[in-house]
Amino acid sequence: MSVATNSFGVHALVWRGGTTPDDVTAIAEQTAAAGYDLVEFSLHDSVNMDVDHARKALQSNGLRVTCSRGLALDADVSSEDPAVVSRGAQLLADSLELTAAIGGELLTGALYSAFGKAPAPLSRKGRENVVSVLQDLSKEAEQTGVTLGLEICNRYETNVVNTTRDALRLADDIGSDNVVIHLDTYHMNIEESDFVTPVLDAADRLGYVHIGENHRGYMGSGHLDFTSFFGALARIGYSGTLTFESFSSAVLASGLSNDLAIWRNLWDDGDDLARHALGYMRQGMHAAYTR
Template sequence: MTNQIGVHALVWVGGWSPDEARKAIESTKAAGYDLIELAAIDPSTFDTDLTAKLLQDNEIGAAVSLGLTDDTDVSSEDPDVVARGRALLLDAVHLVRDVGGSYLGGVIYSKLGRYAAPVTERGRASSVESIAWLADRAADAGVTLGLEFCNRYETNVLNTTEQTLAFIDDVDRPNVVAHLDVYHMNIEEVSFSEAVHRAADAGRLGYVHLGESHRGALGTGSIPFEEFFTALHDVDYDGVLTFESFSSEVVHPTLSSNLAIWRNTWTDSMQLALNARAFIRTHYGA
């Protein structure tokens, strides 16, 4: 298979200081991965020149993901909040470009967190308008936007493949794709195979997160990987497969709280990453 295999930065580090950047990228290389996904909750904290050099020196690609907050939620009905969200997202696009990447994904269409009510019609429209606005600027930077639909406790805008494809239709930009995450699909989807085929048939299957049902080691939970991998092969998916796992062993100041990471699902980052890469090689073939 020709798929690039990635690993989320929070497998290695909780921040992105120069020492953390070096550790994360060099560890990604040592574990046999092709790409690292940077968690850019605050893009302004990244040293883009250093990151770009480390990536180049280690021959590692980069994707970027983030989730918005209450103060930057582009699905808000408050125009000031939306404006702050758009500014943050544009900074993230520039980060992707400046480190040599081409993909920005995650919960970029709403805040990452639990809502107390369904999204409003105006809020959804604001989110669609913001992603369309961002997509035009991302296209100029050579960046694709991936909408990672998440479970009901982490967003009220996009929870399923079907919702995401309808949203993308409304955005109507060629550089916007569906970002499938099996952890969230395990909560919200009726069929893994149907979800993959639906996204592929629409021409919008663009990025994949591989994570276990408990956020720990691949193959030790309840995710139906055989069904999922078979479906990816059926549609000839040739995009990135990124391993994502979280433990209180590695803590990000805000993301760990947003994702409710309260316990150690693992303690040894390198062993976790090596085992995950072996699992993907064995069960997917990449």
């Protein structure tokens, strides 16, 4: 196998819970100092983000950026209510505009539904609405140079996409080369049968990866089979970004921490956590490519 050429990212919630100018400055500086190539911002707090400041802070620290989000119950594109779908479509359009404005290369997450446990299975009409909205969004994204990611989330967070094959079917129906698959080891641990088959299924359509433990704490302190996962990535020649995602009650984000059920204090020192994770990911991918 060839040598690993992946870039590595870290979620902003390892550092700060908000996106005010002071928050963004600290996030960018700490991300760069820890040795990462990219930072991911959740857009739950985007109303407080100063776009010009964020773009300059990222550029001055030599960082690439990805944005992620889920939708709200009153702005859910998988709803059957046209008004709710319309609000969801506008929220996605606004998120795409912000992502492009700060220099983002990818807008990903549960772009297809409200975030949270659904009261019932997805309806046929609801899925048709998802496809229609994301077809339009993908066309807008192409004009801005931003790629869309379909993050595969567990059954307690969405009823639209729970497995890699669900995501592939949705991507097929959207029918755009600008839509990629986004795997997340935390969710895979709940929904997939193993850590290899989903990677092989996604293959060259895999465009982004979240790396996180089953409890979302320190890498290597849980039970996930990262050796198999890294090996599968090497097997398909994945050369994209691996972004470390971890949450603790030590860093709280208004609203989002409750949505994600961040009740436990799994770490206090984000810098130590992030540096350890970067070393773990680099070593894991190097070993996978040299086996």
